[in-house]
Amino acid sequence: MFIPGPFLALVTFPGVIVHEFAHQLFCRIFGVAIFEVKYFQMANPVGYVKHEPVRNPVHQLLIGTGPFIINTLIALLIAFPAAIPVFMFSEGTILDYLLLYLGLSIGMHAFPSTGDANVLWQTLWHGEQVPIWLKIITVPIVGLIYLGAIGSFFWLDLIYGMGVAFGLPILIVKFFA
Amino acid sequence: MEEYNDIPYQHSNGCSRCNSPEYEPGYPFRLCKACRKKLSRYPVKKEIIWAAIGIGVILIVSIFRLPGYFKAGVGYMKGKKLAEEHKYVSAEKCFKATLKEFPDHTGAMLNLIIASYFNENEAQADSLLALAGGKTIPSDDEDLQAMLNIINEHLSQSDIQDTLVARMLADIAEDTAAYRAKLDSYVVAAPYDLAAKTALAYTYAELKNYTLADSLSAQVIHEAPLLRAAYYERLSALRDLKRYKEGLQLAEDLLSQNTESIQALMTLTSFQLRLNMDKQALITIKQAAALAPEDNSVLFMTALACHYNHQQNESDRILTKLRNRPDADTGSIALLQNFITDKVSYKN
Numbered sequence: 001m002f003i004p005g006p007f008l009a010l011v012t013f014p015g016v017i018v019h020e021f022a023h024q025l026f027c028r029i030f031g032v033a034i035f036e037v038k039y040f041q042m043a044n045p046v047g048y049v050k051h052e053p054v055r056n057p058v059h060q061l062l063i064g065t066g067p068f069i070i071n072t073l074i075a076l077l078i079a080f081p082a083a084i085p086v087f088m089f090s091e092g093t094i095l096d097y098l099l100l101y102l103g104l105s106i107g108m109h110a111f112p113s114t115g116d117a118n119v120l121w122q123t124l125w126h127g128e129q130v131p132i133w134l135k136i137i138t139v140p141i142v143g144l145i146y147l148g149a150i151g152s153f154f155w156l157d158l159i160y161g162m163g164v165a166f167g168l169p170i171l172i173v174k175f176f177a
Numbered sequence: 178m179e180e181y182n183d184i185p186y187q188h189s190n191g192c193s194r195c196n197s198p199e200y201e202p203g204y205p206f207r208l209c210k211a212c213r214k215k216l217s218r219y220p221v222k223k224e225i226i227w228a229a230i231g232i233g234v235i236l237i238v239s240i241f242r243l244p245g246y247f248k249a250g251v252g253y254m255k256g257k258k259l260a261e262e263h264k265y266v267s268a269e270k271c272f273k274a275t276l277k278e279f280p281d282h283t284g285a286m287l288n289l290i291i292a293s294y295f296n297e298n299e300a301q302a303d304s305l306l307a308l309a310g311g312k313t314i315p316s317d318d319e320d321l322q323a324m325l326n327i328i329n330e331h332l333s334q335s336d337i338q339d340t341l342v343a344r345m346l347a348d349i350a351e352d353t354a355a356y357r358a359k360l361d362s363y364v365v366a367a368p369y370d371l372a373a374k375t376a377l378a379y380t381y382a383e384l385k386n387y388t389l390a391d392s393l394s395a396q397v398i399h400e401a402p403l404l405r406a407a408y409y410e411r412l413s414a415l416r417d418l419k420r421y422k423e424g425l426q427l428a429e430d431l432l433s434q435n436t437e438s439i440q441a442l443m444t445l446t447s448f449q450l451r452l453n454m455d456k457q458a459l460i461t462i463k464q465a466a467a468l469a470p471e472d473n474s475v476l477f478m479t480a481l482a483c484h485y486n487h488q489q490n491e492s493d494r495i496l497t498k499l500r501n502r503p504d505a506d507t508g509s510i511a512l513l514q515n516f517i518t519d520k521v522s523y524k525n
Contacts, residue, residue, distance in 0.1 A: 014232075017225060024219060033208055033216035039225060052206040052216075078232070081239035084246040088253065089279040095235055102232060173247065177254030 009046040014102050015109030016040050016047045022070035023049040023063055030059040057130045064112055064120040071110035075164045079103025083169035108161025117145035249278035253285055260288055265295040266437035266468050294328045295435040303332050331404050334371045371397050378410045390414040412444050424448045439469050446478050451524050455485040473505050477513055484517040492517050
């Protein structure tokens with residue numbers, strides 16, 4: 001089943017907003033000037049952050065992969081209280097289902113986009129004065145982002161979102177049992 | 178969902194935003210410190226802030242419920258794990274805690290039925306089974322379903338199947354000989370009725386025919402290896418037949434079904450003491466005491482085990498404790514005193 005990206009993004013728009021917010025947050029943390037933020041639009045790309053080129057290449061790595069960290073954490077935080085009653089005890093309220101929807105939406109937009117990967121590659125692989133260790137780290141990260149992008153054709157982003165929002169809370173409960 | 182880091186148009190000299198000559202060096206894009214700080218604090222849209230506040234409120238409500246849910250979830254998982262390890266006393270506590278938070282949860286209730294049965298609380302298992310009558314057993318849990326079927330069958334086997342015979346037996350209960358004769362003929366006619374066989378074993382034990390009591394209860398155990406009532410019947414017969422080694426083995430078998438069974442632990446202790454395995458007996462009864470420290474029967478056996486392990490002070494302390502209890506049986510206290518003062522030997 002093929003669902004065009006913008007329509008899927010429309011259904012899961014909270015995730016897009018959090019994704020862009022995560023880029024913005026890391027720019028703010030590292031004092032990187034932002035020129036424009038589009039939290040959501042019905043076009044390709046569905047959201048973006050325009051910022052100045054960074055001085056410290058490590059900052060670029062964290063700005064680029066920020067959504068993976070922030071979206072994953074927020075998705076887990078939002079879905080956790082709802083996943084236990086719904087999936088373990090089949091007793092969810094409408095609020096629980098709302099939180100699970102938000103958790104899933106946010107979780108499935110955790111993967112950085114290929115656009116994010118391009119910026120990372122240009123800045124860190126081709127950039128000057130980038131330490132060798134950072135270049136080495138960049139290769140698998142960019143590779144994983146592209147794999148994620150390919151995987152999204154097979155709903156990998158949805159599977160990841162479900163894993164974070166639905167599966168991880170239950171695994172955490174099992175861990176403490 | 179992208180980020181761009183292209184360099185936009187820059188003024189020829191100074192800060193690209195305010196044209197100040199004091200721009201920060203080392204950056205590809207020229208900005209003074211104040212402008213860079215201001216731009217890095219790009220404002221988040223009000224709609225998004227309000228939406229985040231709304232989600233935050235829902236989240237706070239959910240987080241408020243989280244400790245109870247988390248405890249119930251962990252308790253349920255822990256209960257299932259403990260039940261797999263045949264630790265049904267601890268498992269029962271976990272399932273009861275889960276049901277306090279989620280009273281309609283079928284899984285917790287069904288597991289509690291199993292735990293109650295193995296904890297010798299057949300009344301609780303029976304009433305819970307009646308409550309769970311209309312509920313669907315999760316089809317993905319075949320082990321749970323199989324165990325429930327066995328327990329359901331065993332609970333129904335606690336009463337003689339032929340109600341007419343059961344009524345007749347109740348009427349002649351005072352006449353032991355007639356009662357035994359009627360039950361005997363019924364067992365021959367209905368050998369599948371395990372409740373009748375167990376009742377007959379009990380009757381023979383009452384008549385001090387321990388060999389027949391043992392043989393009948395052994396048949397029941399063979400046919401229904403999880404029918405715990407028959408084990409206790411046979412253990413009692415083996416004790417009276419002084420076949421302590423067989424009793425020890427059977428008590429261990431019973432304990433393996435529920436390693437936290439207080440009654441099975443006490444029975445094992447009694448056989449260990451009779452086989453002069455005094456140290457092991459003390460270890461066994463201490464396991465029971467850890468699970469039910471205030472149980473009068475456990476205190477009785479602990480005092481006895483302490484006595485045979487030369488811990489006379491502890492034995493006396495427990496006897497005093499039992500004496501001060503209004504619910505303690507005076508006959509048992511007198512018996513215990515005779516045992517720990519060696520007036521009567523428990524081992525013979």
